[in-house]
Amino acid sequence: GSTPVIVAIDGPAGSGKSSVSRAVAKALGFAYLDTGASYRALSWHLMVRGIDAAQASDVVAELPNFDFRIGTDPDDYYVRVGSADVTEAIREPRVTGVVSLVARIPEVRRWLNERFRMIMAGTPFDGIVAEGRDITTVVAPDAPVRILLTATEDARMARRSKELTSESAAAVGEALRSRDKADSRVVDFMNAADGVTTVDSTDLDFEQTVSAVVEVVQTARTSHGG
Numbered sequence: 001g002s003t004p005v006i007v008a009i010d011g012p013a014g015s016g017k018s019s020v021s022r023a024v025a026k027a028l029g030f031a032y033l034d035t036g037a038s039y040r041a042l043s044w045h046l047m048v049r050g051i052d053a054a055q056a057s058d059v060v061a062e063l064p065n066f067d068f069r070i071g072t073d074p075d076d077y078y079v080r081v082g083s084a085d086v087t088e089a090i091r092e093p094r095v096t097g098v099v100s101l102v103a104r105i106p107e108v109r110r111w112l113n114e115r116f117r118m119i120m121a122g123t124p125f126d127g128i129v130a131e132g133r134d135i136t137t138v139v140a141p142d143a144p145v146r147i148l149l150t151a152t153e154d155a156r157m158a159r160r161s162k163e164l165t166s167e168s169a170a171a172v173g174e175a176l177r178s179r180d181k182a183d184s185r186v187v188d189f190m191n192a193a194d195g196v197t198t199v200d201s202t203d204l205d206f207e208q209t210v211s212a213v214v215e216v217v218q219t220a221r222t223s224h225g226g
């Protein structure tokens, strides 16, 4: 068929990227690519192999053994490493705690970005919603639709602590802040790059955020004559 429409979405933790992107993909009949899940899957893999994520050369040497698959059908989302289904395991705090160390290694980013571009180009869907931290700037800077999804730190922390009832809100907030800080040193996802549309979800509920993003996509497609 024709070239898939790429919708690139970036933003900090808790801005609603994953949940909103998946719903937007469903609404548009597009595929959904969760790039953060790949960084998490690599972190999980290293943990299982007993490799220290802080040792960049050890991590890079392990890349050829990292066999991951990610479901891009929004109705069939999964993450696998080898034969293990890690969809749930990659959300565990012990994974979240090391993922920024893995994500700061340039060779890791280049290696994963190549795979993301292959997944996007090869999708059987009419388009693909890809979300992460550097999709609008590095992975797909030429995408016809580029969105920065933001929300105040308070709103993002409140959403996260609602999800993780076993952890105290303060601990969740601190973990989220330090992860965003570490990630921000590697790629800028707090400021919209040139041509990127900001959607601030602070005062929007989930459905309103999905509608706002779908509207940005429709507007961009209309103005591109597509």
Ligand code: CDP
Binding pocket: 012, 013, 014, 018, 035, 036, 037, 039, 040, 099, 100, 103, 131, 132, 133, 134, 135, 179, 183
């Ligand atoms: O969903 P949440 O905001 O918790 O994070 P995620 O999207 O699952 O991403 C997990 C981690 O992967 C981030 O904290 C970053 O360290 C890294 N990441 C990245 O560096 N670049 C991306 N495009 C996506 C994620």
Ligand code: CDP
Binding pocket: 011, 012, 013, 014, 015, 016, 017, 018, 019, 020, 159, 160, 163, 201, 204, 205, 206, 207, 209
């Ligand atoms: O992927 P990211 O870390 O950016 O966020 P997420 O995991 O998709 O969203 C975090 C939580 O916020 C989810 O439970 C969403 O349903 C919720 N959310 C919300 O309450 N209001 C919004 N406008 C957007 C998301």
